[in-house]
Amino acid sequence: MSDKSSSRSSGFDRRAFMAGAGIALVPLTARAAVQDPTQAAAQDPALPVEVTLRVNGQDKRLRIDARTTVLDALREHMGLTGSKKGCDHGQCGACTVLIGDRRVVSCLTLALAAEGQEITTIEGLATGDRLHPMQQAFIDNDAFQCGYCTPGQIMSAVACVKEGHAGSDEDIREYMSGNICRCAAYPNIVAAVKQAAPDIMKG
Amino acid sequence: MRSFLYQRATDPGMAVQALSAAAAANNPLTQAAAQPLAGGTTLIDLMKLDVMRPAAIVDINPLARGWSGIETGGEKLRLGALAKMSDVAAHADIQRHYPVIANSLRLAASAQLRNMATLGGNVMQRTRCSYFRDTSYDNCNKRIPGSGCAAMDGVNRMHAVLGTSDQCIATYPGDFAQALIALDATVEITGKSGTRSMPFAQLHKAPGNTPDIETTLQPGELISAFSIPRRWPRSVYLKARDRQSYEFALSSAAIALDVQDGMIRDARVALGGVATVPWRAREAESLLKGQKFDDGLARRAADAAFADAKGRQHNSFKISLGKRLVARALQQASTMEV
Numbered sequence: 099m100s101d102k103s104s105s106r107s108s109g110f111d112r113r114a115f116m117a118g119a120g121i122a123l124v125p126l127t128a129r130a131a132v133q134d135p136t137q138a139a140a141q142d143p144a145l146p147v148e149v150t151l152r153v154n155g156q157d158k159r160l161r162i163d164a165r166t167t168v169l170d171a172l173r174e175h176m177g178l179t180g181s182k183k184g185c186d187h188g189q190c191g192a193c194t195v196l197i198g199d200r201r202v203v204s205c206l207t208l209a210l211a212a213e214g215q216e217i218t219t220i221e222g223l224a225t226g227d228r229l230h231p232m233q234q235a236f237i238d239n240d241a242f243q244c245g246y247c248t249p250g251q252i253m254s255a256v257a258c259v260k261e262g263h264a265g266s267d268e269d270i271r272e273y274m275s276g277n278i279c280r281c282a283a284y285p286n287i288v289a290a291v292k293q294a295a296p297d298i299m300k301g
Numbered sequence: 302m303r304s305f306l307y308q309r310a311t312d313p314g315m316a317v318q319a320l321s322a323a324a325a326a327n328n329p330l331t332q333a334a335a336q337p338l339a340g341g342t343t344l345i346d347l348m349k350l351d352v353m354r355p356a357a358i359v360d361i362n363p364l365a366r367g368w369s370g371i372e373t374g375g376e377k378l379r380l381g382a383l384a385k386m387s388d389v390a391a392h393a394d395i396q397r398h399y400p401v402i403a404n405s406l407r408l409a410a411s412a413q414l415r416n417m418a419t420l421g422g423n424v425m426q427r428t429r430c431s432y433f434r435d436t437s438y439d440n441c442n443k444r445i446p447g448s449g450c451a452a453m454d455g456v457n458r459m460h461a462v463l464g465t466s467d468q469c470i471a472t473y474p475g476d477f478a479q480a481l482i483a484l485d486a487t488v489e490i491t492g493k494s495g496t497r498s499m500p501f502a503q504l505h506k507a508p509g510n511t512p513d514i515e516t517t518l519q520p521g522e523l524i525s526a527f528s529i530p531r532r533w534p535r536s537v538y539l540k541a542r543d544r545q546s547y548e549f550a551l552s553s554a555a556i557a558l559d560v561q562d563g564m565i566r567d568a569r570v571a572l573g574g575v576a577t578v579p580w581r582a583r584e585a586e587s588l589l590k591g592q593k594f595d596d597g598l599a600r601r602a603a604d605a606a607f608a609d610a611k612g613r614q615h616n617s618f619k620i621s622l623g624k625r626l627v628a629r630a631l632q633q634a635s636t637m638e639v
Contacts, residue, residue: 143306143356153525165344166306187346188414200387200416210307211338211360254413259414261391275546276411292445 099220149213153178154222160209168204168212169193174217180220180249184278193276194250195219201257203276220249223256232256235294236287243281251277256298264295302317302348306357310364313491313525319359321493321521329514331427337361337523339383340418342410343426351436352427352444354425361523368525369419373398382421382489386477387412389420397530401536401555405480411547413513421524424478424488424504425516429549430460430471442468443512458615459549462623463576465611469512471577472549473505476540478579479555484533485572489526490518496525505578533557533569534639539630541622542571550574552623554630558589564588568629570606575623582606585627594635596628603627 146161151171160175165248169186172178172195181204184192188206195204196218230251235241242248254277258264261275270291271284279287310316338342339362361383368383369612373394381410383466389395390406392626409423432438432451440449452460452470460470478501481488486501504516518524536557542548553573559566568589570582580596585606592598603624610620 129363143304164305165302187349188342191411191413194413201400201413202417203342203413206341208307208311208338208341208345208358208360211362238444258412272546273412275544276413 102134131195132201147210149210151176151209151212151217152215153217155216155220162209164208164210166209168195168207168209168217171209172204172217178219178221181253182249184247184250189278190250191254192247192248192250194253196253196257198255199260201254218253219295220253223252231294231297232290235290239252239286239293240283241286241290241291242279242283247277247279248283251279251287253285257295258291259295259298264291267292303351303354305348305355307360308357310622313364313367313523316359316361316364316494316520316523317491319357320523328508330518330520331513331515333433333520335359335456335520339422340385340414342414342418342538343422347427347434350434350442352434368565371395376404376531378532380420380527380529382524383419385416386418386420386423388412390415394582396533398532399480399484399536401480401483401533401538401557402477402529404538405476405555408538409476412478412513418459420477420527423475424501424524426475428471429474431456433471443471443508443515446511446513450557453613456615459551460613460616461575461577462610462612462616462619463572463580464507464578465609466508466509466510466512466577469508469577471508471512472574472612473576473578473580474574475547476538476550476553476573477577479553479571479573480536480538481527481529482581483555483557483569483581484529484531484536485569487528487530488524489528490522492519492522498528501527502579502581505552507578533559535560535634535637536569537630537634537637539624539626539633542574552619552626554627556627556630556634558634560635563593565592565594568602570602570627572606572623572627575607575610575619581628584608589631594631596632599628599631599635600624601639602631 117288147164148161150157150159172181182192186205187204193204194201197215232255258273263269267288270288308319335357338358338360365383370383372379386406390403396403396538433441438451440451442450461472471635481501488500488501488504489498538555540550540553550573552575555571557569568586571584572580585602588602588605607624608625612620
């Protein structure tokens, strides 16, 4: 929905320039609580920051640009490409992950702001080779065509059920409206959510 | 996105200090060098679009421990500014005693965004005017003061018909603010010299000659809470939009009625999707007060609410749509079982 992806290229250019100019990159804890804002303002925000993200039960220490979203941290820095980048503006839901037990769009969540919280992605749903009931339900009901929105749909659907918003077709449609499917597999998505809901509620 | 310094505030004093220190003199709040980060659903979006360019971000989410309470004891309601939209919408007491609030939140955005967005951030949400959001347009008085307004003679189907000026016709996009203004909410603001309170109706500023100045908040000030003085069980929020769900309002109405023995003792009417700021339709309220409800009265009140509306080339339909929506919302409120 947007082609404005200048952020990564401008960040890359700046780092390339600085490396070329022989400027040492010093690890920096800009994420530290505000002690003296005037001091803090003197730091260079273009330098990388260190952040520890807890994803699918594992801690991962990253050195990233402060602008990095959770979505880009997952995809570009952790090799977890299941969460998809659709619009990158919080409009399509393809990047939906759980933070704690809440579904959020990871493209509008700064990685730094997610530090210390439990992040669950589509890669974290299955138990070994056994698919999560919602993953199985999407397969059983043919709830996708191209599949690009599917990881976001499934993460959103798991939360939708746990929130208690899967009691009727109408409820499912309303509370799944943040996940756009351009193939329009909506009727099958509703069927999948209905199929998986009792299993998920049983735990 | 331009680079910024990320700071995390662990108490309100730190947040206020960091936001004030980086605030350049005479800069409108929305262009201040330091911006608070709560849910981030507006801020990060507009930073990606290069519309907002803060040099520093102050993450105030750690303040949620003290600023996210939902206090419903007694008549009065107090909502912490960092309460999530989804939590307030799902709260049983809010649904029962303040349905207009619960529904304004439930009908906004998507489940994901409501999980992220806070009440304070929601009322500070920026307009969705496409000429404001797209920096390839040179003429936007809100983004670049004095540059003109591309929306005036552009595609202005989504734009405002009330509270406009010859500088700006951008619509205030939110839903919750209409419920707040209808119910005479108070906003609590935390700044350098402690907290102050004012009527919510004084928070937003109509564009006038300075569409870049959107609120009366000063740099370094944060919204910390909202209060509603009394319960309004007979209240509704209706929203007309291009899609059935997950879309901004073409027109919306927040209605609250106090009816005793068939007589309307008090009435509140606020409009969304049609005005530059959260809009209270006091002319409509005056017509309703002291009357017995019937459909003719609802239509007259709706006409009064839009008496000063000015349509442009593509948005005149909002006037007739808005009137019908107000009349329907009044009918719904008057027939509610409470």
